[in-house]
Amino acid sequence: AQKVTQAQTEISVVEKEDVTLDCVYETRDTTYYLFWYKQPPSGELVFLIRRNSFDEQNEISGRYSWNFQKSTSSFNFTITASQVVDSAVYFCALSEAFTGGGNKLTFGTGTQLKVEL
Amino acid sequence: DAGVTQSPTHLIKTRGQQVTLRCSPKSGHDTVSWYQQALGQGPQFIFQYYEEEERQRGNFPDRFSGHQFPNYSSELNVNALLLGDSALYLCASSSGFGGSTDTQYFGPGTRLTVL
Numbered sequence: 474a475q476k477v478t479q480a481q482t483e484i485s486v487v488e489k490e491d492v493t494l495d496c497v498y499e500t501r502d503t504t505y506y507l508f509w510y511k512q513p514p515s516g517e518l519v520f521l522i523r524r525n526s527f528d529e530q531n532e533i534s535g536r537y538s539w540n541f542q543k544s545t546s547s548f549n550f551t552i553t554a555s556q557v558v559d560s561a562v563y564f565c566a567l568s569e570a571f572t573g574g575g576n577k578l579t580f581g582t583g584t585q586l587k588v589e590l
Numbered sequence: 591d592a593g594v595t596q597s598p599t600h601l602i603k604t605r606g607q608q609v610t611l612r613c614s615p616k617s618g619h620d621t622v623s624w625y626q627q628a629l630g631q632g633p634q635f636i637f638q639y640y641e642e643e644e645r646q647r648g649n650f651p652d653r654f655s656g657h658q659f660p661n662y663s664s665e666l667n668v669n670a671l672l673l674g675d676s677a678l679y680l681c682a683s684s685s686g687f688g689g690s691t692d693t694q695y696f697g698p699g700t701r702l703t704v705l
Contacts, residue, residue, distance in 0.1 A: 481681075507692055516678055518633070518696035525691070564632055568692070571638075571646045575621060576684075576692050580632030 475500045477567050479581035486555050486588055493551045494584050496565030500546075502526075506568040507541070507548045508578065513561040521563075524548060555588045562586070592617055594683050594697035602703045603671050611666040611700045615683030622664040623646075623694060625657060627678040640666050668702075676704045 476499040486492045498507065509521040520532065524541050531540050541551045552559055562585050566578040595614045604611050615622050615667075621640045625633035635648035639658035658664045668675055678701050682694035 506628070508693070514600065515698065516701070517698040518680060518682075519692055520695060523693055563669075566632075573637050573645075575640055575645050576694075577635040577638060577646060577648065578625075578633070578694060579635070581631075582632050 475502075475567050475569050475579040477565050477579055477581035479565055479584050481493070481584045482582075483585040483587070486586070488588055488590055489554050490556060491551060491553050492555050492586065492588075493549055494565075494586070495562050496548045496550065496557045496581060498546050498548060498565070498567045500567060500569075507544060508568065509539070509548075509550045510564045510565040510566060510580075512564060512583070513526075518564070522550070552586075555586075557588050560586060560588045592683055594681075594695055596681050596700050598616045598700060598701075599698070600703075602705065603649040604705050605671055605673060607671050607704075608667065608669045609702060611679050611681075611702070612663065613666070613681030613683075613697060614663045615681075616695050617693065619685055619695070620659060620662050621684045621692070623682045623684070624658035624664070624666045625682065625696075626650070626679040627680055627699070629677070633680055636666070665689060671704045673704050676702060678702075 480496045505526045510518045536553045562583040565581045623638040624636040627633040637647040638645045642658045653669045678699045680699045682696045683694040684694045
C-alpha cells in the first residue's frame, strides 16, 4: 500500500526566512508521480508542483524548489524568502495509477506553515 | 477559464439524513474524483468517475455513491448520515488519460456538518 509521511505537524518562521517541508513516501511502483499542494484557510487545495520518479534532477521555480531523492524516498519542498501569504497547510501526495487509466492521490497529514512578520 | 466549482459551500444536516454534493470540472477535463478531508487530516480518496462510470473506489461504505453526467459534472451522495461524516468534501478534476501522470485540480470544497 502507498503511504506518505509528513513528520512536521507545524512550522513557524519569520518572514524572509527559508523553510523546508519534509515528505517521505512508500510505494511498490517503479514509476510514480509526487505532488505538493497548498491549502490556505479558504480550504481549496492548490497544485504547486509535480515530479516523476525517473527524473531526480532538482529544480527551482521562483521561490519554490524541491529535492527529490529516490534512494531515501524523500521529496522535500523549500520556500525561499518566505512571505506571510505562504501561511497555509502544505500536503505532499503520491499518485497511484489505475489499470486502464486514471489515478488517485494518497496524501500525507500535512504541515501547517505559519509565517510571521 | 473556470476552475473546478462545487456547491453548496456549506451544509448542515442531522444524523440519518441524506445529502447531495455537486461538482463541475475544469474546462477540458473529463474525470472527476471525490475526496473526504476530516479536520486535521489529509484528503482521503472516495471514488473516481470517468465516462459516467465509477472507475475506482476507495475504502468507503456503500452509503457513499456518485454519479457523473454527460457534461462531465458529478454528484456525491451520502445516505444515512453519521456524525463521523462531518468533513470537507473535495472534488478534483483531471484529464483522465495519463494514469499516474494526471494532475488533479481541486475545487473549494463543501463543508458538511452532521448534527
